Amino acid sequence: MSLSDSTPVLELAGVRKTFGSVTALADGSITVYPGSIHALVGENGAGKSTLIKIVAGLHRRDSGTFRFRGADAAFSSTAEAKNAGIAVIYQEPTLFPDLSVTENIFMGRQPRARGGRIDKQAMQEEAAEIFDRLGVKLDLDRPADGLSIADQQIIEIAKAISLDAHLLIMDEPTAALSGVEVERLFAVARSLRDEGRGIVFISHRFDEIFTLCDTITVMRDGSYVATTPTAQTSNDELVTMMVGREVAELYPKTPAEIGEVVLEVENLRSAGTFADVSFTVRAGEIVGLAGLVGAGRSEIARAVFGVDPYDSGTVKINGAPVPKGQPAAAIRAGMALVPEDRRQQGLVVDASLARNMGAAIRRRLSRFGLITNSMENRAAGPWAGRLEVKTAALSMNAATMSGGNQQKVAIAKWLATEPSLLIIDEPTRGIDVGTKAEVHRLLSQLAGEGMAILMISSELPEVMGMADRILVVGEGRISADLTREEATAEKVMHAATARHEKNRQEAAA
Amino acid sequence: MTAATRAETGASTGAPERRRGDGRTYAAYHRPWWFRTFISAEFLIIALLVVVWIIATTSVDNFSGPLTVRYLLMDIAPLMMIALPMTLVIITGQIDLSVASTMGLSTVVVGILHVQVGLSIPVAGLLAILVGVLCGVFNGFLVAYVKLPSLAVTIGTLALYRGIAVGLLGTTALTDFDQEWSDLATSSIGESRIPAIMIPVVILIVIFAVLLHFTPFGRGLYDIGHNDQAARFSGVNVARSQMTTFILTGAVSAAAGIFYTLRFGNSRGDNATGLELEVIAAVLLGGVLIFGGRGAIHGVLAGALLIGVLSSALRLEGVTVNVINIIIGLLLVISVLAPTLVAGVQRLTSRRGGSGPGPERSSPASAPPEPSDPATQQEPTQHDSAPNQSTHQESARADSASKPTVTP
Amino acid sequence: MSAETLTPVARRQGATMRAARSLFASRETAIVLVILVIIAVATTMNQSFLFSAQGWRDLLLTPSILMVVAIGSAVVIITRNVDLSVGSTLAITAYMSGRLFIDLPGIPIFVVVLLGILVGAGLGLINGALVAFGKVPALVVTLGTMYIYRGAVLTWAGSDRINASDMPREFLGLGTMQIASIPLLTIVAVMVLIIAGYWLSSTRSGREMYAIGSDPEAAKLYGLPTTKRVIFAFILGGALAGLAGVMYAARYGTVSASAGLGWEFQAIGAAVIGGVAIFGGSGSVWGAAFGAILLMTINRVLPIVGIPDFWQRAVVGALIIGAIVLDRYLSVRRHRKLQEARDKA
Amino acid sequence: GDSGEGDSAEGESGGEALSVTFLPKNLGNPYFETSNAGGEEAVEEFGGSYSEVGPQEATPDGQVEYINTAAQQGEDALVLSANDPSAICGALNEARDVDVAVVTFDSDTDAECRDLFVNQATAEGIASAQVQLVAEQIDEEGQIAILSASANATNQNLWIELMEEEIAADYPDIEIVDTVYGDDDDQRSFDQTAALLQTHSDLDAIVSPTTVGIAAAARYIADSDYAGEVAVTGLGTPNQMREYVEDGTVEAFALWNPEDLGYLSAWAANALASGEIEGNEGDTFEAGRLGEYTVGADGEVVLGEPFVFDSENIGDFDF
Ligand SMILES: Nc1ncnc2c1ncn2[C@@H]1O[C@H](COP(=O)(O)OP(=O)(O)OP(=O)(O)O)[C@@H](O)[C@H]1O
Ligand SMILES: Nc1ncnc2c1ncn2[C@@H]1O[C@H](COP(=O)(O)OP(=O)(O)OP(=O)(O)O)[C@@H](O)[C@H]1O
Numbered sequence A: 001m002s003l004s005d006s007t008p009v010l011e012l013a014g015v016r017k018t019f020g021s022v023t024a025l026a027d028g029s030i031t032v033y034p035g036s037i038h039a040l041v042g043e044n045g046a047g048k049s050t051l052i053k054i055v056a057g058l059h060r061r062d063s064g065t066f067r068f069r070g071a072d073a074a075f076s077s078t079a080e081a082k083n084a085g086i087a088v089i090y091q092e093p094t095l096f097p098d099l100s101v102t103e104n105i106f107m108g109r110q111p112r113a114r115g116g117r118i119d120k121q122a123m124q125e126e127a128a129e130i131f132d133r134l135g136v137k138l139d140l141d142r143p144a145d146g147l148s149i150a151d152q153q154i155i156e157i158a159k160a161i162s163l164d165a166h167l168l169i170m171d172e173p174t175a176a177l178s179g180v181e182v183e184r185l186f187a188v189a190r191s192l193r194d195e196g197r198g199i200v201f202i203s204h205r206f207d208e209i210f211t212l213c214d215t216i217t218v219m220r221d222g223s224y225v226a227t228t229p230t231a232q233t234s235n236d237e238l239v240t241m242m243v244g245r246e247v248a249e250l251y252p253k254t255p256a257e258i259g260e261v262v263l264e265v266e267n268l269r270s271a272g273t274f275a276d277v278s279f280t281v282r283a284g285e286i287v288g289l290a291g292l293v294g295a296g297r298s299e300i301a302r303a304v305f306g307v308d309p310y311d312s313g314t315v316k317i318n319g320a321p322v323p324k325g326q327p328a329a330a331i332r333a334g335m336a337l338v339p340e341d342r343r344q345q346g347l348v349v350d351a352s353l354a355r356n357m358g359a360a361i362r363r364r365l366s367r368f369g370l371i372t373n374s375m376e377n378r379a380a381g382p383w384a385g386r387l388e389v390k391t392a393a394l395s396m397n398a399a400t401m402s403g404g405n406q407q408k409v410a411i412a413k414w415l416a417t418e419p420s421l422l423i424i425d426e427p428t429r430g431i432d433v434g435t436k437a438e439v440h441r442l443l444s445q446l447a448g449e450g451m452a453i454l455m456i457s458s459e460l461p462e463v464m465g466m467a468d469r470i471l472v473v474g475e476g477r478i479s480a481d482l483t484r485e486e487a488t489a490e491k492v493m494h495a496a497t498a499r500h501e502k503n504r505q506e507a508a509a
Numbered sequence B: 001m002t003a004a005t006r007a008e009t010g011a012s013t014g015a016p017e018r019r020r021g022d023g024r025t026y027a028a029y030h031r032p033w034w035f036r037t038f039i040s041a042e043f044l045i046i047a048l049l050v051v052v053w054i055i056a057t058t059s060v061d062n063f064s065g066p067l068t069v070r071y072l073l074m075d076i077a078p079l080m081m082i083a084l085p086m087t088l089v090i091i092t093g094q095i096d097l098s099v100a101s102t103m104g105l106s107t108v109v110v111g112i113l114h115v116q117v118g119l120s121i122p123v124a125g126l127l128a129i130l131v132g133v134l135c136g137v138f139n140g141f142l143v144a145y146v147k148l149p150s151l152a153v154t155i156g157t158l159a160l161y162r163g164i165a166v167g168l169l170g171t172t173a174l175t176d177f178d179q180e181w182s183d184l185a186t187s188s189i190g191e192s193r194i195p196a197i198m199i200p201v202v203i204l205i206v207i208f209a210v211l212l213h214f215t216p217f218g219r220g221l222y223d224i225g226h227n228d229q230a231a232r233f234s235g236v237n238v239a240r241s242q243m244t245t246f247i248l249t250g251a252v253s254a255a256a257g258i259f260y261t262l263r264f265g266n267s268r269g270d271n272a273t274g275l276e277l278e279v280i281a282a283v284l285l286g287g288v289l290i291f292g293g294r295g296a297i298h299g300v301l302a303g304a305l306l307i308g309v310l311s312s313a314l315r316l317e318g319v320t321v322n323v324i325n326i327i328i329g330l331l332l333v334i335s336v337l338a339p340t341l342v343a344g345v346q347r348l349t350s351r352r353g354g355s356g357p358g359p360e361r362s363s364p365a366s367a368p369p370e371p372s373d374p375a376t377q378q379e380p381t382q383h384d385s386a387p388n389q390s391t392h393q394e395s396a397r398a399d400s401a402s403k404p405t406v407t408p
Numbered sequence C: 001m002s003a004e005t006l007t008p009v010a011r012r013q014g015a016t017m018r019a020a021r022s023l024f025a026s027r028e029t030a031i032v033l034v035i036l037v038i039i040a041v042a043t044t045m046n047q048s049f050l051f052s053a054q055g056w057r058d059l060l061l062t063p064s065i066l067m068v069v070a071i072g073s074a075v076v077i078i079t080r081n082v083d084l085s086v087g088s089t090l091a092i093t094a095y096m097s098g099r100l101f102i103d104l105p106g107i108p109i110f111v112v113v114l115l116g117i118l119v120g121a122g123l124g125l126i127n128g129a130l131v132a133f134g135k136v137p138a139l140v141v142t143l144g145t146m147y148i149y150r151g152a153v154l155t156w157a158g159s160d161r162i163n164a165s166d167m168p169r170e171f172l173g174l175g176t177m178q179i180a181s182i183p184l185l186t187i188v189a190v191m192v193l194i195i196a197g198y199w200l201s202s203t204r205s206g207r208e209m210y211a212i213g214s215d216p217e218a219a220k221l222y223g224l225p226t227t228k229r230v231i232f233a234f235i236l237g238g239a240l241a242g243l244a245g246v247m248y249a250a251r252y253g254t255v256s257a258s259a260g261l262g263w264e265f266q267a268i269g270a271a272v273i274g275g276v277a278i279f280g281g282s283g284s285v286w287g288a289a290f291g292a293i294l295l296m297t298i299n300r301v302l303p304i305v306g307i308p309d310f311w312q313r314a315v316v317g318a319l320i321i322g323a324i325v326l327d328r329y330l331s332v333r334r335h336r337k338l339q340e341a342r343d344k345a
Numbered sequence D: 001g002d003s004g005e006g007d008s009a010e011g012e013s014g015g016e017a018l019s020v021t022f023l024p025k026n027l028g029n030p031y032f033e034t035s036n037a038g039g040e041e042a043v044e045e046f047g048g049s050y051s052e053v054g055p056q057e058a059t060p061d062g063q064v065e066y067i068n069t070a071a072q073q074g075e076d077a078l079v080l081s082a083n084d085p086s087a088i089c090g091a092l093n094e095a096r097d098v099d100v101a102v103v104t105f106d107s108d109t110d111a112e113c114r115d116l117f118v119n120q121a122t123a124e125g126i127a128s129a130q131v132q133l134v135a136e137q138i139d140e141e142g143q144i145a146i147l148s149a150s151a152n153a154t155n156q157n158l159w160i161e162l163m164e165e166e167i168a169a170d171y172p173d174i175e176i177v178d179t180v181y182g183d184d185d186d187q188r189s190f191d192q193t194a195a196l197l198q199t200h201s202d203l204d205a206i207v208s209p210t211t212v213g214i215a216a217a218a219r220y221i222a223d224s225d226y227a228g229e230v231a232v233t234g235l236g237t238p239n240q241m242r243e244y245v246e247d248g249t250v251e252a253f254a255l256w257n258p259e260d261l262g263y264l265s266a267w268a269a270n271a272l273a274s275g276e277i278e279g280n281e282g283d284t285f286e287a288g289r290l291g292e293y294t295v296g297a298d299g300e301v302v303l304g305e306p307f308v309f310d311s312e313n314i315g316d317f318d319f
């Protein structure tokens, strides 16, 4: 069939979605044709996932047009969307940990034999077939519990393929995959395209987008920006469209005086996650930790801070060793960690702002072991003011605040401990561009005041723009240590994917 | 109230004035003091208690009699005592079903040590409390360090501790207690009708109220209940805190067991059977959220007293224990159901209201997401007694609360 | 990780092998072994424990009622819920059975059985609806309904009780009747077990129970009808408790309002011992049923081996703790193995 | 709070309607159903107000709550069967302090905690009746076991002790192999019977000095292979046992008339509360249709001798 005269399989126009006070999607628009692989790109928090969750029937849109295969659609459950012929691979794998790999693929629509009995034989065979097609070897009977993120993602892909859908949506399916697996996935995606299905592909990796997709839609801050054929655009043009302004403006890094070594990590190792990790961070220095998602950067940070245990190695602050596995001791030693997941790790979102900001300094605040609300309020007020947190009062729940403001609260909470080392994991994930610049300005300012900062970020421009020194993590090891001057995007990407490349070459051979 | 808050909120979000520098100050509370005091789950249960008390005094014969307060307080003293540490346990999101069994074990230990071995009551009591602490350590170890679900663990120790108690004495009862101590347990404070046991009970109440509401430890418990991961990231020693709460339940249950033994002059393995559920009912009635993270000591005390007053008044009316059970059960179900009902009613009214909080009122697309009106979506439920169970529920609620789709 | 060879025949053989292996490694097998050992010990101490007609009958008969309740509880637990009201439900239908025979003389027995099941299902429906629509944790709801149902039967029965002479002989006969030396109640329990076991393992709705318990969020993403399934689990749990109530009346002949007191914990204990995870998603009704057999058999064996049966509850408690600690140990070990396998890969 | 109405109890006892509360060991026990009915009959006869309360399970702490309530209500008399001889003493004495007359029946407390004890028969008489019944049924030789109520039941323990003495003295070929406790709970008594038969394969008879126990034992044996081989006897009510006497499981059993026991207790309470007697040895009072009774040593009033029911006479009774 020909591309141009067929009706679009998916049409969204002006779709809007708010969560309480947060506008996740202001103007979501995309048109996907059968037999096309359509990339959806945008910064973190641009609203990509929200958009596809509306298509999947997980969220209901507040307003806007949604047409599927030419007809108006409004799915009120994922089952409806599924039955209509929409398969979705979500960003976070959603598997049943106790059930087998096969069951995870077919749950809710297992092949049935006479009398409603599940035909386990047929199910097994079909699963094996899909995995053959994907070229993956997985024990079909093992429970999903304990599978690596990559394997989980592969099951998600198998699930979506098995649905035999008109529209296949993949939300960052490659984030955790190795080179070979990515190649296989692409082959499958192309064959599905050739069968005339529509595919939406979300990824932050431009190389993948340019290899696989024929059309690209760009989103920014919850709104549609542009749609262009892949052949008619370039890397730089995409970035400009995504960010919407000059990149330099976003990263107001001012040089700071570099002082003594504050953090010293030696030979840190944790079986299965990272090994041979050694580095230092000096006062006034911002050290960026770059790498692919799943490389183990967050794990390193958490081990250093003592939230996770590690097997061997030492961590020193200002020359004094920090006992392992005790966040309280790390805080006393002058460490602070703003974790990557603020809703799960950074904040107690159901508690008030004051409670949250006082959480890490309670012992210091208390008098004769007693602490009152007013003590917390007195401590929280100035820090909230310094970060310009927007809220009605200190008693407001963190849950009522926008992501950007939550992030400010999370940072304020840790600055209140007056740390000599600030570890900050994905400082601007899912926050708007304006707040982003504020956070960057703050980091720069803190470094200027002599604080040592270890910043983990998956956004290359952020690392390049903010860090004095960049450590690249690849598969749990530090694969490069670059100064601000010598770092280029190519070098960082190369170091981050060094092992991937090797695998890819091996596979090719 | 909503209008007032909205105005307040609107005033503080002067969006265009970005750079106002470090000088910004914040109101401590977004609700006036009377709102915070009177519109709460705790206050609701206290009000209910007062109402029931007044009704009982005016319309139940003999309720205002001199013996009522005395028997009522003696009856619920163990319940009140154990409810205190149980509140801590539930606030961390755990549960301890083994308290009544620990109490039974404590009463048997006191009995054996005093009646059979011949130790004095203080010594025997101290050893019984030690046994209670050990029971708590065992629970706490399995929950906090081995990371087993407390529900399963304490169903196990519910049977185990009770089994040891019953096993040690069979169905015999030891009843030969030192009369002086038995008299002390049932004596009153001076000439008043307040039983002497209320002295230690009040001391415990003060200790637990301070511990929960005014110490870093107590605040850590709330954090653990809301989100133990975030608590750990803030430097709260989650395992040790949980261990402590279980030890406290063990110790206090054992102490309650000693009182029980002396009051009834009776050490039996099956003493206080089923009290665990009454304690939990009192705690939940008092506004403590079963998922953890919310609750206060004064609410729990009101919950315990409500159960006591209801039972006492109904018994005086000749109503049998069964009807009392039904009422306690209904109260429990209604108290947990209330937030959902409130939310449901709100959803209905907002739907009927047509273009209430619609898209036209929201900020323009390009503006950063500000807390344009936090009051509309989440506020009302959060305050009276809505459990903010989890993010998914919240968003689900927000979802279904939103308007039906319109195609322009 | 086992290499997946690609011919269907080989795969089928592999599957058989795996099935055999998992049979030997499973919790159910382990419990059956423990039960057999216990029976063997008891029989060596006292021949008649197994080798007398009466001993044989009691061996099968005693656990039957708890088995039925435990199967229902297991299904509820598998969906990540819990039902504390089953003991009270049992009391209601047990007393109702007697009442029916007294108030409606000549009422056919199957009608009584049916009504018992229906009333149980209705009580389960109340729990299920409150949990699923009220979005209230099952623990609290069923704690409340436990009080309410028990209060209801106490009010209804007052201090009255049903005596054997109030019920027809044929009905009481069912409580002790044997077919080919197997007691009828045991046959009922085993049939319930087989049906429930088959349903859970081999039908879509059955598997969805596991999915919902394993990860309720994911179940919603998959578009599974979670509300319907959870309500059904409670209805089933209630219906089985209702059936157990009728069985109780037939077996014990006398029913007072305190029948089934504390059975909720016994049933949950049986399920947990049988490998049903308290937070859902795994385990089987077979395990729960064997757990029930183990509990009741231990109860009878203790006096024979010279331990006063007062210690029975302590043994039960120790078994529950042992079972969950074992589960934890096994899962930690499995995790570590997988981790190591990943490291090597 | 509470206001000072401390003398309400006295105020009422001076009036006409005497309020009497019956507090059995537990509710739902057919034996006490019957005795309470007798009590109610008596209360109606002397024109008092009757009420009946009780715990679900036969435990002393359960009873204490009701003793307290009776004291709060200012009842004139409390008639109870004690679950424990000393555990409820404190509560009873507090009740007596506010002028509640306390009469125990069926199962006594320590003598200083009550005013009167109405004994169904002398303990010796009851023990001896049961020993004779079982001895007859097993031809004076073999193994017997006792299925009692709770291990703390005052009366049962006394009877068991006396039975043991009598058997040791007069029946050298009878051996008591076990004493187990069914706690006056059907299911437990039933299971205990099963366990007894399992553990002692040569058992010849089960003696159950409690009505719940004997019915459960008879029911188990009637449907088992032991029917006709293991004798069941003890204390039971005719209605509960009729079926088993008729089908031959049970040859004979004993009991006094529990209705009369309740009836007498109520009259005794009346005599005390109205100030007619003090409860001293030698006091006499009228007990309606039963005639005149005299208070014996330790404030004890004895109803009479136990009565033996068998297939010949069971048809004549309905309680
Ligand atoms: N359930 C929710 N409740 C509140 N806010 C939400 C919710 N889901 C998403 N958001 C917010 O909506 C915005 C868009 O999120 P979304 O997940 O769609 O971004 P995304 O483009 O997929 O980003 P990423 O590339 O990081 O996956 C974010 O600011 C996010 O915090
Ligand atoms: N839930 C999980 N189960 C199994 N393995 C996991 C899980 N989460 C993470 N891992 C593994 O731990 C390692 C590090 O993962 P993680 O995503 O935290 O790294 P990261 O570098 O911090 O990535 P991010 O960019 O998301 O911060 C990877 O090998 C990943 O496969």
Ligand SMILES: [Mg+2]
Pocket (backbone or CB within 6 Å): A048, A049, A050, A091, A171
């Ligand atoms: Mg996304």
Ligand SMILES: [Mg+2]
Pocket (backbone or CB within 6 Å): A294, A297, A298, A299, A340, A425
């Ligand atoms: Mg990370």
